[in-house]
Amino acid sequence: MVERPLRILGIPGSLRRQSYNRGLLLAAQELAPPGVTIELYELHELPLYNQDLEEAGPPAPVQHFKRAIAEADALLIATPEYNWSVPGPLKNAIDWASRPPATSPLRRKPVAIMGATTGLFGTVRGQLALRQVFLSTESYVLPKPDVLVRDAASLFRDGRLVDEPTRQMIRQLLEALVAWTLRFRDDGR
Numbered sequence: 001m002v003e004r005p006l007r008i009l010g011i012p013g014s015l016r017r018q019s020y021n022r023g024l025l026l027a028a029q030e031l032a033p034p035g036v037t038i039e040l041y042e043l044h045e046l047p048l049y050n051q052d053l054e055e056a057g058p059p060a061p062v063q064h065f066k067r068a069i070a071e072a073d074a075l076l077i078a079t080p081e082y083n084w085s086v087p088g089p090l091k092n093a094i095d096w097a098s099r100p101p102a103t104s105p106l107r108r109k110p111v112a113i114m115g116a117t118t119g120l121f122g123t124v125r126g127q128l129a130l131r132q133v134f135l136s137t138e139s140y141v142l143p144k145p146d147v148l149v150r151d152a153a154s155l156f157r158d159g160r161l162v163d164e165p166t167r168q169m170i171r172q173l174l175e176a177l178v179a180w181t182l183r184f185r186d187d188g189r
């Protein structure tokens with residue numbers, strides 16, 4: 001139980017309606033410890049990053065996204081890897097939120113990452129690439145535990161994550177993210 005409610009913004013790195021990664025976040029909502037809420041943020045509305053748009057005043061969906069990040073205590077990202085790296089929509093969203101760097105809501109923001117793939121390697125390459133991006137934004141990415149979900153199709157029934165070992169991994173990630181976030185919450189952000 002945390003003393004003050006803790007707000008986590010869950011971001012799926014996939015736009016797909018039946019996304020397994022969104023499924024991981026829905027499971028995280030079910031498994032959140034008392035005092036922790038997880039709200040999902042979809043990336044569909046964000047335009048492609050364009051510095052001309054930024055300089056003209058960021059479009060409303062961008063402003064909304066940045067505000068949602070700023071108001072959250074932490075981010076929880078669940079993403080596939082595309083071609084061994086970060087899916088375009090997610091990278092695009094991070095690029096928007098990273099601007100301008102001095103006031104970016106990503107600075108010093110605690111972040112946890114998990115990922116599901118229908119393939120064999122559990123998004124390990126994509127997660128490493130994402131960690132590199134968050135070095136640039138000065139975000140505080142939780143180092144462990146890894147949640148690397150392979151062969152995702154076999155772990156879901158009717159869109160719900162039913163595999164108990166995977167649910168347990170998510171529970172452990174959430175516990176670690178809560179402890180990690182509380183370390184940083186009062187550091188003067």
Ligand SMILES: Cc1cc2nc3c(=O)[nH]c(=O)nc-3n(C[C@H](O)[C@H](O)[C@H](O)COP(=O)(O)O)c2cc1C
Pocket residue numbers: 014015016018019020021022079080081082083084085116117118119120121122123152
């Ligand atoms: C463009 C594209 C590239 C992909 N590249 C990879 C990859 O590099 N590694 C991998 O394990 N799976 C890859 N996949 C398969 C995805 O892991 C799989 O489609 C997964 O279900 C997508 O996540 P989602 O269910 O959250 O949409 C790729 C899929 C697409 C559409």
